[in-house]
Amino acid sequence: MTPPKRGFTNAEFACRCAKIQQAMITNDIAALLLTTEADVRYFTGFMTQFWQSPTRPWFVLLPAIGKPIAIIPSIGAPLMRDCYIGNLQTWTSPAATDDGISLLASLILDQVGLSGRLGMMMGSETTIRMPFADIQALQTLMDGITLCDMTADVQKIRMIKSPAEQIKLKHICSIVSSVFADLPQWVVAGMPLNELFQNFKIKALEAGVDDVSYLVGSAGPDGYTDIIAPPTSRPIASGDVFMLDTGCIWDGYFSDFDRNFAMHYASDTAKEAHHRLFDATDAALNILKPGITAADLFFAMDQVLRPNGSIQIKGGEVGRYGHGLGTQLTEPPSHTNWDQTVLEAGMALTLEPSINYGDGLMMVAEENLLILDNGAMLLSTRAQRDLPIVSAC
Amino acid sequence: MTPPKRGFTNAEFACRCAKIQQAMITNDIAALLLTTEADVRYFTGFMTQFWQSPTRPWFVLLPAIGKPIAIIPSIGAPLMRDCYIGNLQTWTSPAATDDGISLLASLILDQVGLSGRLGMMMGSETTIRMPFADIQALQTLMDGITLCDMTADVQKIRMIKSPAEQIKLKHICSIVSSVFADLPQWVVAGMPLNELFQNFKIKALEAGVDDVSYLVGSAGPDGYTDIIAPPTSRPIASGDVFMLDTGCIWDGYFSDFDRNFAMHYASDTAKEAHHRLFDATDAALNILKPGITAADLFFAMDQVLRPNGSIQIKGGEVGRYGHGLGTQLTEPPSHTNWDQTVLEAGMALTLEPSINYGDGLMMVAEENLLILDNGAMLLSTRAQRDLPIVSAC
Numbered sequence: 001m002t003p004p005k006r007g008f009t010n011a012e013f014a015c016r017c018a019k020i021q022q023a024m025i026t027n028d029i030a031a032l033l034l035t036t037e038a039d040v041r042y043f044t045g046f047m048t049q050f051w052q053s054p055t056r057p058w059f060v061l062l063p064a065i066g067k068p069i070a071i072i073p074s075i076g077a078p079l080m081r082d083c084y085i086g087n088l089q090t091w092t093s094p095a096a097t098d099d100g101i102s103l104l105a106s107l108i109l110d111q112v113g114l115s116g117r118l119g120m121m122m123g124s125e126t127t128i129r130m131p132f133a134d135i136q137a138l139q140t141l142m143d144g145i146t147l148c149d150m151t152a153d154v155q156k157i158r159m160i161k162s163p164a165e166q167i168k169l170k171h172i173c174s175i176v177s178s179v180f181a182d183l184p185q186w187v188v189a190g191m192p193l194n195e196l197f198q199n200f201k202i203k204a205l206e207a208g209v210d211d212v213s214y215l216v217g218s219a220g221p222d223g224y225t226d227i228i229a230p231p232t233s234r235p236i237a238s239g240d241v242f243m244l245d246t247g248c249i250w251d252g253y254f255s256d257f258d259r260n261f262a263m264h265y266a267s268d269t270a271k272e273a274h275h276r277l278f279d280a281t282d283a284a285l286n287i288l289k290p291g292i293t294a295a296d297l298f299f300a301m302d303q304v305l306r307p308n309g310s311i312q313i314k315g316g317e318v319g320r321y322g323h324g325l326g327t328q329l330t331e332p333p334s335h336t337n338w339d340q341t342v343l344e345a346g347m348a349l350t351l352e353p354s355i356n357y358g359d360g361l362m363m364v365a366e367e368n369l370l371i372l373d374n375g376a377m378l379l380s381t382r383a384q385r386d387l388p389i390v391s392a393c
Numbered sequence: 394m395t396p397p398k399r400g401f402t403n404a405e406f407a408c409r410c411a412k413i414q415q416a417m418i419t420n421d422i423a424a425l426l427l428t429t430e431a432d433v434r435y436f437t438g439f440m441t442q443f444w445q446s447p448t449r450p451w452f453v454l455l456p457a458i459g460k461p462i463a464i465i466p467s468i469g470a471p472l473m474r475d476c477y478i479g480n481l482q483t484w485t486s487p488a489a490t491d492d493g494i495s496l497l498a499s500l501i502l503d504q505v506g507l508s509g510r511l512g513m514m515m516g517s518e519t520t521i522r523m524p525f526a527d528i529q530a531l532q533t534l535m536d537g538i539t540l541c542d543m544t545a546d547v548q549k550i551r552m553i554k555s556p557a558e559q560i561k562l563k564h565i566c567s568i569v570s571s572v573f574a575d576l577p578q579w580v581v582a583g584m585p586l587n588e589l590f591q592n593f594k595i596k597a598l599e600a601g602v603d604d605v606s607y608l609v610g611s612a613g614p615d616g617y618t619d620i621i622a623p624p625t626s627r628p629i630a631s632g633d634v635f636m637l638d639t640g641c642i643w644d645g646y647f648s649d650f651d652r653n654f655a656m657h658y659a660s661d662t663a664k665e666a667h668h669r670l671f672d673a674t675d676a677a678l679n680i681l682k683p684g685i686t687a688a689d690l691f692f693a694m695d696q697v698l699r700p701n702g703s704i705q706i707k708g709g710e711v712g713r714y715g716h717g718l719g720t721q722l723t724e725p726p727s728h729t730n731w732d733q734t735v736l737e738a739g740m741a742l743t744l745e746p747s748i749n750y751g752d753g754l755m756m757v758a759e760e761n762l763l764i765l766d767n768g769a770m771l772l773s774t775r776a777q778r779d780l781p782i783v784s785a786c
Contacts, residue, residue: 006626038447049607050621052640053723054431054518055716074710078619092712096731099517122525124492125447132515132528133542149526194603202598205591210623212604214442226471228443230603233399247445317467319485323448330446338489 001174003208004167006251008045012164013084016043016157017062023153024064024119031111032119032150033104034060034068035129038328039121042158044068044083047252050076056093057130059104060085063111071104101134105141115144123151125332155332159324160346165253166370169325169348170379172209172250173257173368177381179204180244180259184390189238189263193219193231197244204248214247214329217258222267223361227318227354238264241387245366247329254329256350257366257380262389273357274387277365280304280321280353281382284335288369288376294333294341297321301335301353318364322352325368347371348379394567396601397560399644401438405557406477409550410436410455416546417457417512424504425512425543426497427453427461428522431721432514435551437461437476440645443469449486450523452497453478456504464497494527498534508537516544518725548725552717553739558646559763562718562741565602565643566650566761566772572597573637573652574774577783582631582656586612586624590637597641607640607722610651615660616754620711620747631657634780638759640722647722649743650759650773655782666750667780670758673697673714673746674775677728681762681769687726687734690715694728694746711757715745718761740764741772 020043024032034040037051040060051058059071067086070076073093080088089107091100112118121128128135139147161169179200186203187196201212217231218224219242227245236242245258260274280301287300301321320339324331325348333341335351343349349371354364368379413436417425427433430444433453444451452464460479463469466486473481482500484493505511514521521528532540554562572593579596580589594605610624611617612635620638629635638651653667673694680693694714713732717724718741726734728744736742742764747757761772 047623048621049609049623052607052721054520054721055723055727056712073712075712076621077710079622092710094517094712094727094729096729120525122529124487124524126524127447127520127522128525129520131517131519131544132513132521135525136515151524198598198603201604202595205595205598210591211594214445216442228441228469229472230440230442317470317485319449319466319468319487328445328447330448334448334487336487336489 001208003250004171008164010084012162013043013045017068019157020062020150020154021064023150027148028117029119029148029150030064030113030116031108032062033108034062034121036121036127039154041252041327044070044080044085046070046076046080046083048076048079057100057134059100061107061111069107071100071107073100099134101137102141105138108142108145112142112145117146117148118142119150120147121151121154122147122149126151158326159332160344161326161348161370162346165326166346166348168251168253169368169370172248172253172255173379175207175209175250176204176246176248176255176257179207181381183259184261184388187236187261187390189392190235192233192235193242194233196236197231200244200246204246209248209250211249212246213249213254214256215244217242217244220361222270223358223363225360225362227362227364236263239266241266241270241363243364245364252327254325254327255368255380256325256329257368258364259383260363260365260387262387264390264392266387266389269357270363271387273355273363274365275385276305276355277353277363278383278385281351281365281367284351285376288343288371289374290343290345290371292343294335294339294343295337297335297351298337301351305353305355317362318352318354321354322350322366324348325350343371345371345373394601396643397564401557403477405555406436406438410461412550413455413543413547414457416543420541421510422512422541422543423457423506423509424501425455426501427455427514429514429520432547434645434720437463437473437478439463439473439476441469441472450493450527452493454500454504462500464493464500466493492527494530495534498531501535501538505535505538510539510541511535512543513540514544514547515542519544551719552725553737554719554741554763555739558719559739559741561644561646562761562763563772565641565646565648568600568602568643569597569639569641569648569650570774572600576652577654577781580629580654580783582785583628585626585628586610586635587626589629590624593637593639597639602641602643604642605639606642606647607649608637610635610637613754615663616751616756618753618755620755620757629656632659634659634663634756636757638757645720647718647720648761648773649718649722650761651757652776653756653758653780655780657783657785659780659782662750663756664780666748666756667758668778669698669748670746670756671776671778674744674758674760677744678769681736681764682767683736683738683764685736687728687732687736688730690728690744691730694744698746698748710755711745711747714747715743715759717741718743736764738764738766
């Protein structure tokens with residue numbers, strides 16, 4: 001399939017900045033400090049795998065008016081110059097002491113003044129990506145400044161995907177759907193699980209994903225007990241139920257869904273578990289539209305998953321039945337009984353019901369979708385209701 | 394090649410814990426709080442790509458005596474149970490409020506008491522992976538406890554790789570060397586850089602790496618200007634100098650080295666830059682043995698790179714000439730003029746001299762090596778002195 005255009009227009013970044021700047025002006029916040037890959041990329045377009053190196057801190061300061069100010073190690077200057085920024089300040093990093101902190105503090109004081117309000121990311125699903133000692137040093141240097149948590153404001157904006165973001169999400173989910181669709185043609189009994197994983201990664205790259213950033217899963221007789229482990233070298237055997245859950249990336253945007261399979265045959269209990277997960281997903285899809293909450297999705301799925309039936313329900317291990325999707329493998333909201341986030345058109349979500357059955361086994365099924373003005377559309381090609389059985393040759 | 398055994402023995406984790414516990418006892422520190430993927434894995438063996446999800450915090454508390462205590466979301470329990478831990482405490486995460494904080498605080502108070510000393514990671518190259526608001530809440534809950542930075546102690550231990558770690562590093566570097574060696578056979582003029590990258594990833598997976606976690610690079614007429622950008626779709630042209638820098642992973646251990654190539658031909662200046670980088674690497678290799686410092690490596694390379702010659706030196710952009718290597722793409726020490734870390738047998742390092750030449754062009758060359766009792770051994774198959782020229786078919 002022909003890939004869409006990479007990157008974003010400057011107008012897109014201007015729009016993103018304008019939205020958070022509106023919240024900043026409303027709350028009398030003079031500047032917003034960003035330190036993480038996802039937030040820096042969202043507001044400036046700075047995209048690099050170099051964030052994997054923990055050595056250097058990276059800062060972006062977004063003033064209430066104007067373009068972002070990048071305060072970064074000089075190694076990033078060539079790339080950052082082409083991003084959506086109004087000012088670029090660099091220092092040679094790593095530094096023995098003061099690794100960008102006094103430079104950052106002086107720019108914050110320029111923007112915020114001695115006793116103004118600085119926005120920071122302090123809430124759920126965030127971290128401040130700099131050494132704790134540097135946070136303390138920074139706090140001392142900007143002693144009179146009030147730190148204000150802007151997590152909710154930033155998350156609210158990032159949750160709504162623009163048309164250009166939606167196209168990227170559709171593209172990556174479409175590629176991964178095709179890779180999963182082909183899997184029964186090439187997986188065979190006796191293939192070690194880690195070899196299956198390597199094959200999957202190669203086929204996903206061949207199909208056009210940029211990276212297979214995340215691939216976890218399990219296999220075991222009639223089911224699995226873990227959903228985040230790396231693969232073992234145990235060969236897949238007849239009667240195994242196995243699951244691959246992958247987060248693949250295209251132009252910085254993630255798919256995140258899984259598929260379950262049985263090798264040659266499966267018990268009625270495993271088949272029923274798969275039906276139940278499908279029906280739970282159906283229950284969520286049936287109510288999906290703007291105006292309902294993430295908690296509504298939880299309750300719709302939970303009602304299907306937890307009646308007293310033939311399947312033993314323990315619940316609680318995964319902690320939720322899905323989440324937001326975008327530039328991170330998982331983003332807000334969380335489909336839990338407490339998340340009152342109101343769904344809006346443009347949100348990309350996963351539905352990820354999970355169920356416990358048999359003797360400590362579990363099964364999880366996941367789909368990706370986009371909220372539309374009047375409902376929702378699947379981004380992943382939906383799994384069938386019956387647990388797919390890989391046939392003997 | 395036959396891969397080595399995956400994982401580590403319990404004795405290895407016991408040894409790692411005993412080393413840091415010795416430093417804790419010396420400094421009267423009752424427990425050490427760990428929150429990041431690298432530190433948690435190092436002391437417990439907990440390995441999962443699930444860290445990519447920013448939703449949930451994960452905590453390990455290492456008492457001064459005894460095995461680590463894991464305080465984690467219940468989704469991680471099946472995997473953590475098989476790790477090197479003495480106690481597993483879970484909660485259902487994500488939580489609306491109190492996402493593990495009161496549980497963590499109570500366990501810290503159990504171990505440290507109301508007025509004891511708690512070790513934390515606060516220094517260079519570290520972050521505390523939890524929301525800032527949760528750090529503040531935790532500080533309130535453990536008000537009388539003194540926080541002590543243990544970054545230097547943990548880094549000192551992690552820098553020395555055990556025999557089992559060394560085998561993994563050798564293995565991954567050996568695989569990646571073979572992939573680079575084959576590259577001139579399949580790269581052709583006209584191949585877009587991003588297609589070259591995809592092919593490289595596929596070939597690395599086929600050769601046996603677990604993941605191509607990091608692959609950056611650039612191409613341009615006679616050289617490149619950036620070393621951390623994602624690839625463009627520009628076709629590689631005759632006269633381009635191009636570079637691929639990759640961090641590949643096997644069983645959680647990274648290679649990190651690059652290779653430069655010219656398509657069909659290169660200028661004398663580019664060839665001279667490559668010679669200079671090779672000679673700088675030679676200068677470092679010639680002095681490499683236990684007892685010298687990371688700064689000694691910097692000065693040995695810098696002396697070759699910065700004489701006033703035909704090559705215009707600007708310097709400073711990368712910020713160092715190499716670093717440590719292990720479970721992270723980059724680890725301490727840093728080959729800078731200020732890093733006085735004394736090299737010891739068992740350290741895995743990169744040598745990464747960089748040079749500026751021509752009109753804003755730069756070149757970087759990188760090798761991986763291991764410090765031995767009486768010198769050093771290369772882990773990467775060394776690049777040749779002459780810039781490799783890919784021939785026209």
